[in-house]
Amino acid sequence: MTALLDATDAQMVTLADLVTSLQVAEATVNSMMAARDGLLAIASRLAIDIARQGDHPDRGDHSIRTIAAEIGAVQHVSDRTIERRMAAAELLVDRFPAVWAAQGAGRISAAHSRVIVDAGARIESSSDREGYSAAILPLAEVESPNRLRALARRMAERFAPTTVSERHRTSRAQRRVWVTDGEDGMAALHTHAPAALVHGMFDRLSQMAHALRAENLRAKRQAARDGGEYESDDRTVDEIRADLLADLVLSGRPTGHDSDDGLLGEILARIEVTVPVTTLMDDDAREESDAETTPPAELDGVIPIDVDTARRLAGQTKGWERVLTHPISGRVLAVDRYRPSRHLRRHLRARDQRCRFPACGIPARKCDLDHNHAASTGGATCETNLASFCRRHHILKHQTPWHVEQRPGGVMEWTSPTGRTYIDTPPAPNTVTFTESDTVRAPF
Template identity: 65%
Template sequence: MPALLDATDSQMAMLADLVEGLEAAEKTLSSMQAARDGLLAMAGRLAVDIARQARHPDGGDMAIRTVAAEIGAAQRVSDRTIERRMSDASWLVERFPAVWEAQGAGRISAAHARVIVEAGAHLHDPDDRSRFAAEAIEVAAAESPNRIRRLVRRLADRFRERTLVERHRDARELRRVWVTDLEDGMAELGARGPAALVHGMYDRLSQMAHAVLEENAQARRREAEESILDDRTVDQLRADLLADLVLTGAPAGHDSEEGLLSELRARVEVTVPVLTLMHGELMHGEQERTTEGTRILAAELDGIIPIDPATARRLAGAASGWDRVLTHPISGALLAVDRYRPSENLRRHLRARDQRCRFPGCGLAPRKCDLDHNHDAALGGETAHDNLATFCRRHHMLKHHSPWHVEQGPGGVLEWTSPTGRTYIDRPPPPHTVTFAEEPPWSPAVSPRVEGMSSPESDRSGAAGHTVSPANR
């Protein structure tokens, strides 16, 4: 029976009104997005004009960063994101003005505009771009973004002067691998490379995965009582096989004479709550609390990404040293960092306190950052925790080569002042801690000890939260 056969006239009229309203809303949204792109493009042009007036040796890069930081801080968005948006908006407005105008008029959506701009990005002649844009807009006005993708690519190829061989040679220079962090202790690994190699990699993983599935099917048919049946899907097998090949395989054809690359091991920094390490029964189970009812907290990768307790314990077992972070039992504020093998105490203290770049909106992990004096050491600034903070290289440079100004207050709180006079407060994130509301589940007489670590009751600093992190570095 047709789904709307029993709908009343009033219900159908309501549906018609909803469709009309949504259509109008989409046009308004496209127009507003085009207006935002126009403003972002103007901001980019302003930064370039300012840089040209001052004849900056960096070609305007610092001016663009400064403007992006001003906008990003006001919108509570990373300045890297704003800079990327400024670049995309400038490309759209300046190179494809007809596409931008069509979006502003509501003829096409922002998604249509992105597809058209991506397809025509390599058209360098202004006349070719204009003719391509005019034809692409007509196609986009009648189809969805997904449907026009292949059509506008073919259309753009008609206007290209360079052959596929020439374009592929340049495109190979953009090959890379990247990581995107996800929820629940997961992450994505992406790779860009020649299509033949990428499809070959995927095909090999698929063949290996299907071979495992076939073996599993044969094992089920044999009904071998002692065999451990594998119920992984083909996608799960591809992922597991990829991890095995990358983490255990030697880089044939790329290694040094000494075989150094094959000896390298993946390096991660993990923060592990002490209760997670103590309760090994979680290695093979799903229990989330100790027998005494204390909740076992997740460990963290780079102080940001949660990982499951079993993985944390396996990583901890291979660690060459320990960092212990002591925190105040009430406020959670960082009090001290010590280590079984002491070295660079202050650096570890600041990494544990800051956990990321301290510029507003930036979340880059501390191991990729610099430590910088708030008050220059050359001008008498002390090398101490209350005069140091963690900054990524981008914002380290911005701090020294732009009108942005920062002051550090008690507890590592930073007060930033933007070039236009806006003020932003950046506080250290709370450390990943375990705070005992009641007596811990062990007694002083049988308090667990790790070599080089004092027991909880022996700490006289008032710290009750213990974060233990294996240090493979």
């Protein structure tokens, strides 16, 4: 532990005062942004009222442009930018007033508000929007916007008028590939397709790129030992991914990069999908009330995917992990598999889902497993002494005065250099829980 080791007591007091002042400043900024949104929403309503007085057929479009141009001119901002801000402000203020009020009070940030509104945009009923806002705001007050995004999507599904499976069937008709030209002889290839396929494609490219980098490193070391020449390959993983994609699309195989034994071509994609067992059941096998509240499957614990895709993946995979959860609290109890291997690692990945430092959203599969109490000093290798930390926060734990203790239920209690305490609770798994009356309900 070297960071802040030489700090004096006076400097630590100054740091504590700075943190408190920045907290107050951030709350003030977000409150003022909420006030600005309120004024922009009033400007939008004013434009529509003026248009109604003249019975304009454009439904206020020209009036909104006129007022946006006036506001943009005085602020030295494009009127198109002001018009977008007016539309976003009206959506927040009129459709999610509780969220707007929470931001105005400094309880959440503007980024939190955007996440909540984006996830709840499909909720049509005003009463459902009120219920959604009431349920998600307590989470928004303790989670970062990037962590909140997955929770908001999951919560919004409980109030959405249609299921993700129904929407997915419509959205599939909009899948496409397109090109945008860039500068310096470059262009970008985009695809809009089912999330499971896109994530699978990216994962396969990533595995192949890392395998190629590892092979290049082995060849370089071998050439150094043999005293031979080696043509250095300094490409980044991003560059290799792009080159491999061109190979695969143009020739069907990684012909320009594959090894003599064709190992790259044998690499398969990996994706992680969590799906409640009740979701896997046929619709006819469930009670109608249960079917309405069963949560959808999730890709990487973030992106809802349709039930048909989840069932197909579960049925075709060679092996899948079963996560046992408490029927009331939803807490992860155990993880098993038909062929058990690395049991504890899978259990912790299912429990943690992402880095356990406050506000960090790096997926658990990309994190290190760290002993709370070091194994070298007798710390046990068990669920209650292990947690997932991304490399950045793993180093922070060991090389700075930040300290963490694991409490019952996998709760992480972090203590900062200034003595503040921050609690990180394991995210709710994508499962179903039951009330004492045995009514199925979706988790948040």
